[in-house]
Amino acid sequence: MSVLKVGIVGATGYGGLELIRFLHNHKAVEQIELFTSSEEGVIFSSKFGHLVQIADTPLQKIDYEALEKYDVVFTSTPSGVTSELLPPLVGKGPKLIDLSGDFRLKDPTSYETWYGKKAAPLDIIQQSVYGLTEWNAENVQQAALIANPGCYPTAVLLSVLPLIKERLIDPSFLIIDAKSGISGAGNKPSQTTHFSEANENFSIYKTNSHQHIPEIEQAISMFADVQTTITFNTHLVPMTRGILSTSYAPIMPGATEEQLISCLKNTYDKHPFVRIVTDVNSLGINRVKGSNYCDIFVKVDSRTNRATIVGVIDNLVKGAAGQAIQNMNVQFDLPQTTGLDVVPFFI
């Protein structure tokens, strides 16, 4: 069993807090150090009282020499931070696992268009590996820098990729309607996440312009070898955690619901975190909340010959920290479930 020293940059954010929650119970991790850009020296548990005796350590200034000494460095920072922070560390020792969008898009121009920020250096983007664990474990194992997938793309891709790859649905008419809890927006308050405006509300945002559109299209090309453009829209639901994506696509001539279900079951047969749900009443955010599961459901509408494909995850776990730790496990030849074997909250 490896004995890992881990650094977390952005530890005070939601992704960072979830990394601490899972890594604290990870049997291969012996040391966790926390880094900050704004609160150097502050005792972590004085900010987060629920972590007293678990993280009674001071937040440290982000420092290259310090970071180089870790086996793994997780970065869970807003977009535009790691494109500058990480390049000097690539290949220097630690495995780098970035939860932001800075290294996901292979085309820097696309990143600059969709994120409105300067892209990372091209040679570093080219070295990064897209960490959709169930689809890219072989490359993840070798990677010096992992671009952990976005929360929405994780739910969408895990549910639609097998069906596109096996040519059971037509991706040229793929429409994705996705909904997220508010923690997806991070811990920085804003007008739209303000309780009095989000509570008892349900809204659409970033219409046809969400930064996860090129990420989903790129992954469909990468893993299913199909070039397509998608319609993808996102909605804010007044709940803290969770993403439920509903995708619609025509089924290919002759394809049946049974084939679609079998395809999903066969694809994820040996993958402990993906569950194919056949009873729609057993599907929902509360069935995955707090856990690293992705639940998938598919139903064919025989009147329209279109499939309804649903993916459900906890955005902070399978959509962020959980998948990041799953990737770390792959890199260190640990069972993927190490440290992540928890039961969903349900209520």
Ligand SMILES: NC(=O)C1=CN([C@@H]2O[C@H](COP(=O)(O)OP(=O)(O)OC[C@H]3O[C@@H](n4cnc5c(N)ncnc54)[C@H](OP(=O)(O)O)[C@@H]3O)[C@@H](O)[C@H]2O)C=CC1
């Ligand atoms: N929330 C979610 O569901 C998901 C988020 N992501 C992505 O993961 C990343 C983190 O998300 P999340 O935890 O929600 O975000 P938060 O806003 O909750 O936290 C981000 C943290 O980054 C740190 N930070 C801010 N500015 C800088 C900077 N200039 N340099 C270094 N650190 C900085 C802050 O800590 P400090 O001030 O202490 O430095 C802050 O606590 C984002 O890129 C997000 O898009 C990906 C998937 C899902």
Ligand SMILES: CC(=O)N[C@@H](CCC(=O)OP(=O)(O)O)C(=O)O
């Ligand atoms: C509810 C909410 O606001 N969610 C965020 C998720 C962003 C995210 O995770 O950003 P990257 O994956 O691009 O880093 C959004 O829709 O922008």
